Each structure stands twice: as structure tokens, then as C-alpha cells.
Amino acid sequence: MRSEDFKFISQLLHDRSGLMLTEDKVYLLESRLTPLARKRGLDGLESLIQKLKLSRDTALTNDIVEAMTTNESFFFRDNTPFDLFKQYVLPAMEKGRGSGKRLRIWCAAASTGQEPYSLAIILREAWHKWRDWNIEIIGTDLSSQVLDKAVEGVYSQFEVQRGLPIQMLIKYFQQEGDVWRLNNDIRSMVKFRKFNLLDNFAGLGKFDVIFCRNVLIYFDQPTKSGVLNRMRKTLSDDGALFLGAAETVLGITDQFKPVTGQRGLYVPTGGKSEELMGLNG
Amino acid sequence: MKTCLVVDDSRVIRKVARRILEELDFEVVEAVDGQDALDACDRDMPDAVLLDWNMPVMDGLEFMKRLRAQEGVEQPIVVFCTTENDMAHIRTAIEAGANEYIMKPFDREIIEAKFVQVGLI
Numbered sequence A: 001m002r003s004e005d006f007k008f009i010s011q012l013l014h015d016r017s018g019l020m021l022t023e024d025k026v027y028l029l030e031s032r033l034t035p036l037a038r039k040r041g042l043d044g045l046e047s048l049i050q051k052l053k054l055s056r057d058t059a060l061t062n063d064i065v066e067a068m069t070t071n072e073s074f075f076f077r078d079n080t081p082f083d084l085f086k087q088y089v090l091p092a093m094e095k096g097r098g099s100g101k102r103l104r105i106w107c108a109a110a111s112t113g114q115e116p117y118s119l120a121i122i123l124r125e126a127w128h129k130w131r132d133w134n135i136e137i138i139g140t141d142l143s144s145q146v147l148d149k150a151v152e153g154v155y156s157q158f159e160v161q162r163g164l165p166i167q168m169l170i171k172y173f174q175q176e177g178d179v180w181r182l183n184n185d186i187r188s189m190v191k192f193r194k195f196n197l198l199d200n201f202a203g204l205g206k207f208d209v210i211f212c213r214n215v216l217i218y219f220d221q222p223t224k225s226g227v228l229n230r231m232r233k234t235l236s237d238d239g240a241l242f243l244g245a246a247e248t249v250l251g252i253t254d255q256f257k258p259v260t261g262q263r264g265l266y267v268p269t270g271g272k273s274e275e276l277m278g279l280n281g
Numbered sequence B: 001m002k003t004c005l006v007v008d009d010s011r012v013i014r015k016v017a018r019r020i021l022e023e024l025d026f027e028v029v030e031a032v033d034g035q036d037a038l039d040a041c042d043r044d045m046p047d048a049v050l051l052d053w054n055m056p057v058m059d060g061l062e063f064m065k066r067l068r069a070q071e072g073v074e075q076p077i078v079v080f081c082t083t084e085n086d087m088a089h090i091r092t093a094i095e096a097g098a099n100e101y102i103m104k105p106f107d108r109e110i111i112e113a114k115f116v117q118v119g120l121i
């Protein structure tokens, strides 16, 4: 691939999704975009890039951006964040929000839905506490393709075996031939919506908990800082933020700080979250 | 090092499972059917059992029922690993005392995820 073409396409991806593509990832462009080019009757990646250069084709650009995202996800991924959510964050919310009984949770890169649905399952497992609360779980992603799957709530045998305890499968899924459909009582707890993390967060409202896992790793430093700083504004002062196992706030923003000894959990700097969670000192 | 008894009548499956489990730091013992597995447990109770369902001589469910009926022994964690992949079989196994359930085909990732869930890893 010509380096001028690489620059063009990586710039486009960066502008549209934040994705940072280094030259050693050229093979990713080839493997993910060649099928897309063929589908459009073009003979390969090079023609695809020429076409983009000649005309601004929004639909094509979207398809390219979506094709370049990594959408892997699984239920209760890494376990720990979900344990921390259950053990510290929810009790803190019960204490802190007891009068209003309102809880808003945002999964900011929800992909095919396993992450928000895992949170819904955790809440459902303690439903006696939460049934009279007004709970919103909002899953967003820039890719409509993954969101369609998320909304449907249908998973393959392979997907339901990665991270989902068998008891949860029995309790919350129906088998339909080769696939497993999530029950409506869980599905209806999560709302999905298309949203780009590079866009303005103002329309989303305030959240108590944000899961933003395994998406910042694809961004460059300024984009990471930008997203986290804006997230701080949408998160309540005593809220909680979860990042992926390979992600951190250190050296990226001073708006959040890691909670000592609790991997993946971050809280607003200077806020009262840790106190509410009973985690200070 | 934890021990895992792999019970399957297919030599190929036992071999694949052994390789995965050894990579996960388990000491592996093999049995070819339920009766063979009971004998193995009598000799030396493992920490975990990876258990096929359909086998000659004695099937996996029967083995587990007899195992669970034994009193005064340290009970191992039992993870079914079978092509019986419908809800009815899953329920039956869990109600009879299985800790987890893997639907074949399996790979390293699935075994690891399930073993983490039941606290073996």
C-alpha cells in the first residue's frame, strides 16, 4: 500500500472514530476492507481508497469505520469489574440514591450487548432491592451492526459459554435451535443507541456509573484525554467509572483517580465515591 | 498443583482436554467411562472432574450421582463437557449436582472461563 494512501485512510479513521492505526496494522486494513470493496464491485483496497478520495460517500465511510472496529465482547468480561460493581458500587448507590431511587448506567462501548446485559443480570439477581427503583442502563456504540445484534439479544453457543455462568444461562435464556435468546425481562432493562464517543455528550444526561471498557486502547493520547475529561462532566461527583484491563487514567487525565487495590475502578478526583463505597483507607 | 480427572470415551477428546488443562497447570488423570472414573476417584479424589455424558459401561450422569452420594469424602468440582447441548440436559445435570456445564465443541478459552467461574483457577 502506498504510504500516501495509508495516511489518507488512517486520517479518515482517526477523524471519524478515534481509531489510531499504525503502519504495522496495514494487514488489518487489507483483511477487513477488501471484502467490503468487493461487495461494492471494486477490485480491492486501492480502488476503495481512490473512490473515497474522489467523492465523499457517507454510507461508504460509515461502512469502513464500522468494519475497522474490533467488537469482541463477552459476558462478565474479566469478572473483577462486575464483582466490584456488585460489591461496592451498588451498595454505595443504594446509600447515596436511596431517597430518589434513580440509577443511570452508561456502557459507552457496548458492542454486542454482553456488558450492559451482565449488569442487568446482576441487578436482577437482587431484584428485591431494585424493583421499585427507576433504573436506566444505556448501551451505546458507533457501529449499528453490533447494536442490531445487541438489541436482538441472541447469542451463539460459543458466546454464551464465554463468561456466563451456567445458572444464568438456565435462568435468563431460551434455547432456539443452535442459538440462545435472552429473556425479555433482562432485554427490556437495557436501551441501546448509536453514539460516537467523539461527539458531544451533552444530550446523554448525567450518569451514576460509566463502563467504558476496551475502547480507549484504540485511541491516541489526546483522544483518550478528551473522552475521559468529557465523561467526568457526565458522571455524578460520587459516581464510578470502569475501564478495561489494559486501560488507565494515569498520565491521561487528572479528573479521575484509580481506587487503590480495585483493578479497573476509577472515581472522580476529590469526590466522595470512595467514602460511599467504604473503600477509603 | 490441582488435579483434574478427564472422563471421556474418546481418546482424541481426552488428549485435547489434557493438553489444555496441563497448560492451565493441572495434573491430569484420565478415565474412559463412569465406572473407570469411580475407580479413579476411589484411588485418589481429584480437585476437578471434566465429564462427558454419553459413555459405555456407565454414563457421566450416573457417575456423578454415585459420586455425590458418597458421604464423608471431599467432593470435587464437576464440570460437564458434552455434546448434549439442550436446556433439558443442562438442567438435569445442574440439579444432580454439577457445578458447571460446557457444550461441545470446546476450546481452551471456554474451559479456562468455566474453570475461573467455579474458582478452580
Ligand SMILES: C[S@@+](CC[C@H](N)C(=O)[O-])C[C@H]1O[C@@H](n2cnc3c(N)ncnc32)[C@H](O)[C@@H]1O
Binding pocket: A016, A017, A018, A019, A069, A070, A071, A072, A073, A074, A077, A108, A109, A110, A111, A112, A115, A140, A141, A142, A143, A146, A195, A196, A197, A198, A212, A213, A214, A215, A244
Ligand atoms: C472491543 S469492543 C468493547 C466491548 C465491551 N465494552 C467489552 O469490554 O467487552 C469496542 C467497541 O467500541 C466501539 N467503538 C470504537 N470506537 C468508537 C467510538 N469512537 N465511539 C463509540 N464506540 C466506538 C466499537 O464499535 C466496538 O464495538
